Amino acid sequence: MRTATSLVALATGTALLLGLAACSAEEKAVKSGSWTVLSYSIADTDLEPYMMDDVAEMGSVGSQENLNIVALVDRSADYTADDVLGQGDWVGGKLLAVTDGGADELEDMGDVNTGDPQVLADFITRGITEYPADNYALIISDHGASWPGVGGDESFDGDGLDLEEINQALTDGLAGTDVEKLDLLGFDACLMATYEVASKLAPHAERLLASQELEPGHGWDYTALQTIPDNGGATVDELGSALIAGFEAQAVDQETQAEITLSLVDLNAIPAVDDALAAFSGALVERAAGVAPVVGRSLASALGFGRNPDPEQDVFMTDLAILAGEIGVDALDVSDEADDLIRAINDSVLDKVDGQATKGATGLSIYFPPTEALYSSDYDALGVDGDWADFLVAYYGAGSAVPEESHTTFADGDAVIDFDADGVNVTASFDAEGAENISEAFIRYGTVDADGSVTFLGREPADFDDEGEVVGSYDLSQLTISDGEDTTGAYLDMTIDGDVVTFDVPMTYYAPDAEDGTDALLSLVIDGDDLISETYYTHNVEAGTYGALSADPDGIISPELLNVDADGTEQWLSTSDYGLYADLPNLEYDFPNLESGTELYLELQVVDFSGNVDTVAVTVEVP
Template sequence: MRAARKAVAAVAALALLASLAACTTGGPVAPNGGDGPAAGSWTVLTYSIADTDLEPFMMADLGEMGEVGSHDGLNLVALVDRSADYSTEPVLGQADWTGGKLLHVLPGGAEVMDDLGPVDTGDPAVLSSFITRGITAFPAEHYAVIISDHGASWPGVGGDESADGDPLSLAELNDAIGSGLSAAGVAKLDLLGFDACLMATYEVASTLAPRADRLLASQELEPGHGWNYTALEPAAQGATVDELGSALIQGFQSQAETEGDAAEITLSLVDLGKLPAVDAALAAFSNGLVERGSGIAPVVGRTLAGTLGFGRSPDPAEDSFMADLGILAGEIGQGDTAEADAAGTLVRAISSAVVDKVDGQSTAGATGLSIYFPPQKAYFADDYRALGTAGGWLDFLTSYYAAGGAIPGGEKARFTDSGAEISFGADGLSISATLDPAGLGNAASASLRYGLIEADGSVTYLGERPATVDAGGSGRVHGGYDLTQLTLGDGTDTTPAYAQFGDDTGAAASGPGSGSVTVDVPMAYYSPGDVAGETYQDVLLSLTLDGASGEIRNETYFAYDDKLGSYGELTADPTGIIVPERLNVQGDGTESWVGTSDYGLYADLPALHYAFARLPSGSRLRIDLTVTDFGGNSASVSGTATVP
C-alpha cells in the first residue's frame, strides 16, 4: 500500500515540478541592477512541513521572517504546507489556507509564487523541486535550506498528516537535497538547518556532509517556538556562513530565555568539511572498542548510563537513545587508559568540527553531536543497519551487544541480600543492599523505584530516581527517596503523576543538591469532544528543577509521534484534557501505564501548577532497588515500609 501511494505521489511531484518551472512571478532582489548575484548575497529556502500540530508555531516563524523580508542582498523563499486542523490565523497578509503555497517573503508580507494545493511534503521529489526552483529563481552567492517540523534524529524529519504521516527519511533527505542542487547547478549549500528536534547527530552530519558546508541543528528536543527567524537579518549585510549560523544560535537562545524554556536547549553549528576527520576518529575509536570486546564493555556500559542523553522517556518504546558522542568518548577514555588516545582524538575532532553551540542548564556540557546508543540489544532498531554511515559504529554496537549476551550466569547482576535495608531519617527514606562480588564489575546502572501498595496487592509506582553503587568496591548499593509525589493541578482538580528523575540530577536522591534536576513525566492528551480515545496522544512533560531549591525552572510538553518516533511541542486546546500516567504492576508482574484519574485536567498548559507533596502518614510503600549490568541483566531487591 505504501509503495502504491509513493508511486502516485511521484506523479504528483512531477506535475508540481512542471508547475514550479512554469511559474514566472517573484524575481530575485538583486542589489547590483540585476547583473547576477551580488557578492555576499544570500537566498534562504525554508521548507515548512506545517501540515502537523506544529502549524501554529511555524506560522509565528513566518511572521518573524516577514519582519526581515527579502531585500537587497537577501531573498527569503518558503514552501509552506498548512493543515486544516490546527490554525486558522492569517500570515504575511495571506488568509488561512490548506495545502501548500510557495511564498516569496517580503517585508511584512509575501508574494504567492504558486498555489500548490494538496502536497505531500514527505515526498523527496517535492523537496528536491523546491530547492531547484528557489535557487534558479533567486540566484545568490550563498544558499541556505532550513527544514522545519518534527525531528527524530537518524530516522529523519516530518510527518505530513494529510499524507498519512509521510516523513522524510535520512536517505530521502540526502537524495532530495543532492538532486535539487544538481538540477540547479550548485555543488552544495552553504548552510543546511533543521529547525526540528534531535537532528544534531553524527549519523545526520556524516550522511549529509557532501550536501552543505555547515549543519545547524539541535541535539535535544526543541521548544515549539523553534528558531528566531529575525536573526536572518545579518544575511542581508553579507554575513559569512559562520556569522549567520552564530546569529541564529544567539537568536534561538534569546527567544528561549524570553519564553522561559532555555534550560533544556541545544543548538550547534557543525563544519561538515571536517566530518571526514570525525569519521576517521570514530572508526579508530570504534575499532578499538571492538578489539577489546568484553574487556571494555563494562566501562562502556557504566559510562553510557551517566552520559548526557537526549529525547529520553520513562517508556523505552518512546526513548530516542541518543547520547552525547563527545562526552561518551571522553569519559570512556578516562575510564580506560588503553582507549585514551583514540578517545581523545575523537573528542578533539568533534570540538574542531563544532564551530559554535549553545546549551542550557539541563544540557550543560553538550558537545554538539550525539549518536545512537540503546543500552540493550532489545531496544535496538534494525532500521539503523540500513543507514550505512561511516565510522564503524554499527560494528561496535554489534560487538557490545554480543559481549552483553555472553556474560556468564555467575557474573550477572545479583544481590546477596534476601531483602533490602530500609530506614527513615530527616531527609526521608534510605535503602541499601549488597551486590554479589562476582557480578559487581559488570554493573552499569542502579535505580530506585517507589510506589503505593494498593488494596488488591498491586503497586502503583510514583516515580524513579538514580541510585549509586559504592565506588570503593564494597558492592553496596544505596538509594534515597524524600517521600514526596509529584502532583499537577488546574485550579479545580489535582492529580498525582509519575516522576522519573534523570541520571544527570544535581540533587542527591534523598535531599537537595546543586545544579539542575531533570524530571520526565508521562502523560496523555485528549482533544475536546474525544469520546473513545480517537485523538489520544502520548505526551512527555519535561521539567527542569533547581537542584538547590527544588524550584521548577522550565516545563515543556512534547507530543510523541509513534510513526516516526519523533517529538514536537504539544499544541493543546485549553478545553482538551491532559491525564498524567503512572505505572501499575500487578501481583503476577504485569506492567501497564494507566491514567491517574478518570477526569484528568484541563489542558490549559500555562495555567497548570506543579508541586512535590509529602505522602500522608500511614501510606504503605514498596521500594525496589535495581542494578542492571551492561548486558541488560537486572537484579532487584525490594522492601516495604509505612510512612511515619
C-alpha cells in the same frame, strides 16, 4: 485531491515565470555575502501554530538587499486559522516569496505531500535557480527523530522524510542547479544534531545547524536573518552564530532555556570525524569483552537526549564526545582513540549553545540503545561511515556472553530501611562476583493497591560503590498537577546533575472531542529550589518523531502512572478518569508528602551492561 506536481515543471509555465523573480538569473547581479534562504515548513502537523509564528518572524525581516526568503509552507485544516503574511488562512501548500511584513504567493500547490523527497528536491532547484545569490541556506522545519529523519505530513498518513530521502532530495535538488553545495543546511526540529545526520549529509552542505535535544515550541528566532542586510551580507558562520544567539535569546525570553541545544557543525570536517570514530569503534571491537563494562557505565552517566521513562518512546541518543571521554578515562587502552575522536568533534563544532540541564553538550550525538532488545534494525541500513554499528554488535555480543554467575545480583538478605528527616533510605548489598559489570542503580517507589499491584510514583538514581553497596533515597513526596479544578498525581523519572534536577513526566493528550490520545512528555527542570523550565513535548509513535505539544486549552492532559501487577506485568495507566484541562501555562505543580500510614513499596534495582536487572524490595508504612 490534487497530487504533488513537480515544481520544476510548473516553473516552466509562462504564468509562473512571473513568480519567483522579476528578472532572470542572467539579469540579476549576485552580490558578495548575499543569501537566498529556503524555508521548507512541514506545517501540516500539530506544530502548525508554532511554525506559523516562525513564518511571521521571517516576514518581519522580509526579502531585502542581499537577502531573499522563499518559503514552502504546507498547512493543516485542524490546528490554526491564523492569517499569515497577509495570505489569510489556507489548507495545503503555498510557495511564498516573503516580503516586508507579507508575502507574494508564487503558487497555490493544493494538497502537497511534504514527505515526498521529490517535492523537496524541486523546491531546492527552483529556489536556487530563480533566486541566485552568493550563499544558499535550506532550513527544514517539523518534528524531528534524529537519524530516522523529520516529518511527517498528516494529510498523507504522516509521511515523513527519512535520512536517505533527505539525502536523495539534496542530491537531486542540487543537480538541477550550478551549485555544488548549500552553504547552510538547518533543521529547526528536535534531535537532528547527530553524527549520523552530519556524516550522511556532509557532501551536500558546508555547515549543519541543528539541535541535539528536543526543541521548545518556539524553535528558532528568524528575526536573526536581519543580520544579513544589517551587515551588507554575511558569511555562513556569521549567519549560523546569529541564529544560535537568536535562539538562545528567545529561549531566555520564553523561559525554555534550561534544556536547549543548538550547534553549528563544519561538515567539511566530518570526514575526519568519520575516520576517528572508525578508529575508536575498531579499538572497542577488538577489546569488546574487556571494555564493555566500562562502556556500560559510561553510557549510563553520559548526557542523553530525547529520553523517556517509557523505553518504547526513548530515542537513545547520547552525546558522542562526552561518551568517548568517559570511556577513555577508565579504559586506558582506548584512550588515544577516544582523545582523537574528541578532538575531531571539537574541530567540527564551530559554535553552540546549551542550557542548565544540557550543560556540556558538545554538538553531536550518536545512537546507542543500552541493550540489543532496544536496538532498531533500521539503523543497519543507514550506510554511514564510522563503523559504529559494528561496535554495537560487538558490545551486545559481549553482554550476551557474560555467564549467569557473573550477572549483577543482590546478595542474600533484606534491604535495610532507615527513616530520617529527609525521607527514607534503602540500603542493600550485591554480590562481588558481578560487581564489575554493574552500570547503574535506581530506587523505584510506589503505593500498594488493594489488589496487590503497585502503582509506581517515580524512579530516581541510586548510589553504588565498588564495595557492593547500593543506597537509594526517597523524600516521601509525590508530584501532583492541578488545573485549578482538579488535582491528580503523576509519575516522574529523575535525572540529577549537581544542583540541576530534571523530571520527565509521561502523559497523554486528548484534543477536544477526540477519542484517541497522543503520547506526550512533560519536562520539568529545577535548579535548587527554583522551577526554571517546564516544557511539553509530543511523540508520534509510528514516525518516532518528537516536537513541542500544541495543546488546545479545552483539551485534556492526563498524567500517567506505572502500574505493576503481582505477576510483574507493567503498564502505563492514566492517573484518573477525567484528566486535567490542557491549559498548559496555567497548570500548577506541587510535591505534597504522602499521608502517614500509606503502604509504600520500595525497590532497589541494579542493572549490568548486558541489561540484566536484579531487584530487592520492601514494603513499609509511611510514618
